[in-house]
Amino acid sequence: MTDGEPRIGIVGSGIAGLRAANAILKCKVDARIVIFGDETHRTYNRPGLTKKRYPVSDALEMTIAEDLKVNGAENNALTWRLGTKIETADLRNRVLRLSTGETFEYDRLVIAAGVRPRTSAEGNRECAFHTHRTLRDLGDAQYMHNQLQTSEKVTIVGAGFVACELASLAKDYGCEVLMLEALRCGPFESVLGKRISIALGRWVVQNGVTFLTGDSARELLCDRTVVSARDVSASEASNLESPSDRSLFVEAIGSVPNVEWLRGNGLDLSDGVRVDEHMRVSQCEDVFAAGDIARYPDPWMAGNHTRMEFWKNAIDTGDLAGRSLASSLGYDAKISQIGYFPSIATEVFGLRIQVAGNPKISDSMEIICGDLDQLDHGVLVAFLREGVTVGAAYMDKGARLNSTYIALLKSLKAR
Numbered sequence: 001m002t003d004g005e006p007r008i009g010i011v012g013s014g015i016a017g018l019r020a021a022n023a024i025l026k027c028k029v030d031a032r033i034v035i036f037g038d039e040t041h042r043t044y045n046r047p048g049l050t051k052k053r054y055p056v057s058d059a060l061e062m063t064i065a066e067d068l069k070v071n072g073a074e075n076n077a078l079t080w081r082l083g084t085k086i087e088t089a090d091l092r093n094r095v096l097r098l099s100t101g102e103t104f105e106y107d108r109l110v111i112a113a114g115v116r117p118r119t120s121a122e123g124n125r126e127c128a129f130h131t132h133r134t135l136r137d138l139g140d141a142q143y144m145h146n147q148l149q150t151s152e153k154v155t156i157v158g159a160g161f162v163a164c165e166l167a168s169l170a171k172d173y174g175c176e177v178l179m180l181e182a183l184r185c186g187p188f189e190s191v192l193g194k195r196i197s198i199a200l201g202r203w204v205v206q207n208g209v210t211f212l213t214g215d216s217a218r219e220l221l222c223d224r225t226v227v228s229a230r231d232v233s234a235s236e237a238s239n240l241e242s243p244s245d246r247s248l249f250v251e252a253i254g255s256v257p258n259v260e261w262l263r264g265n266g267l268d269l270s271d272g273v274r275v276d277e278h279m280r281v282s283q284c285e286d287v288f289a290a291g292d293i294a295r296y297p298d299p300w301m302a303g304n305h306t307r308m309e310f311w312k313n314a315i316d317t318g319d320l321a322g323r324s325l326a327s328s329l330g331y332d333a334k335i336s337q338i339g340y341f342p343s344i345a346t347e348v349f350g351l352r353i354q355v356a357g358n359p360k361i362s363d364s365m366e367i368i369c370g371d372l373d374q375l376d377h378g379v380l381v382a383f384l385r386e387g388v389t390v391g392a393a394y395m396d397k398g399a400r401l402n403s404t405y406i407a408l409l410k411s412l413k414a415r
């Protein structure tokens, strides 16, 4: 222990880190808590970045309590070190090395460093034809909203949640949208399977997007190999006078956990940070992890570990990590396990898509109501494994089947 009150370091100023701090404060732990964040601003509503109604330009003026409904962020026991990256961690000696050259000794540590977008060879840069971008933080979103207001054309690589929400947003701004999905048949295929994915692909097209898959998509992917294969001539490139002449090319092709700073400590970092059911890092009594970066025992698939990237998961695992940490310091904290069915909701061209449970582990699906050719009229799908319902999806422009969906959720069974 350091002298005096314990020092708690939280790496990551996103929702998981903030909720961990909040839980520690709620347990009345007498400690100094420092939240380190490499972004220059405090926690904001990350899912809001692709939502039309979220005030991206005013986000920094809002208090956390207004934006995220989290009180306690102004507590005197809490210090924010923003614009400060943790470069390395020595978990054996409990020391963090900061980008400022300073060190920070802790008694307890919470790892809540999230993920970053996966990128192709181009990354975030200009090429002869495009301005390549990814979308993860407020700066990216502000840039994107500004660009979409003036761009005529945007190309989006990928067909996951971020890609589809961005396509909707771009259309709302009046852009011409091209979506490229080289690996799958349509949106959300890895979660909802081929049939629904193809139906969602049709929905996207009906809403004015040019949606290409397979080889047609691959041909238009812009990475170094493809560009050089096309043999771009110098005169072709010089016809584009400035980066603003280049069309926007956004990659939304998944994410990578921010674990590099933890290397050299013997942790299992194969897919995020592995923790136990209380969010304690395996083999490290005084270190906890939460949010997108944490890989915890899957409550619904015994023997598996799972890493989830959604808001409620970051909230719940952040709370749990904070309570487990408080308990490790001898405070009375109710420790539980993550035990709910995951659920995600999104809206794509006015179609609300709700997914619950774990469709990925199903071996069959059953359309309970509706028709996949008319998603906007309401379609409810159950996902089964060996006859047991393990997941559900509901797509609708209204809420016609809401009560049937809720009844279906009640029948979900863990395995």
Ligand SMILES: Cc1cc2nc3c(=O)[nH]c(=O)nc-3n(C[C@H](O)[C@H](O)[C@H](O)COP(=O)(O)OP(=O)(O)OC[C@H]3O[C@@H](n4cnc5c(N)ncnc54)[C@H](O)[C@@H]3O)c2cc1C
Residues within 6 Å of the ligand: 011, 012, 013, 014, 015, 016, 017, 036, 037, 038, 039, 046, 047, 048, 049, 050, 084, 085, 086, 087, 112, 113, 114, 115, 135, 136, 137, 162, 258, 261, 290, 291, 292, 293, 308, 309, 310, 311, 312, 314, 344, 345, 346
């Ligand atoms: C555009 C977009 C839309 C989304 N929409 C939805 C949605 O509709 N519904 C939903 O459920 N989920 C959505 N999500 C996912 C959701 O936002 C995440 O699951 C959630 O924000 C994860 O929170 P987190 O605190 O674990 O990580 P983050 O929010 O990523 O926070 C981690 C923080 O740690 C910082 N950091 C990383 N490494 C270091 C370091 N070494 N030192 C210091 N700081 C570091 C990062 O910069 C970041 O600020 C969306 C995500 C994006 C990007």
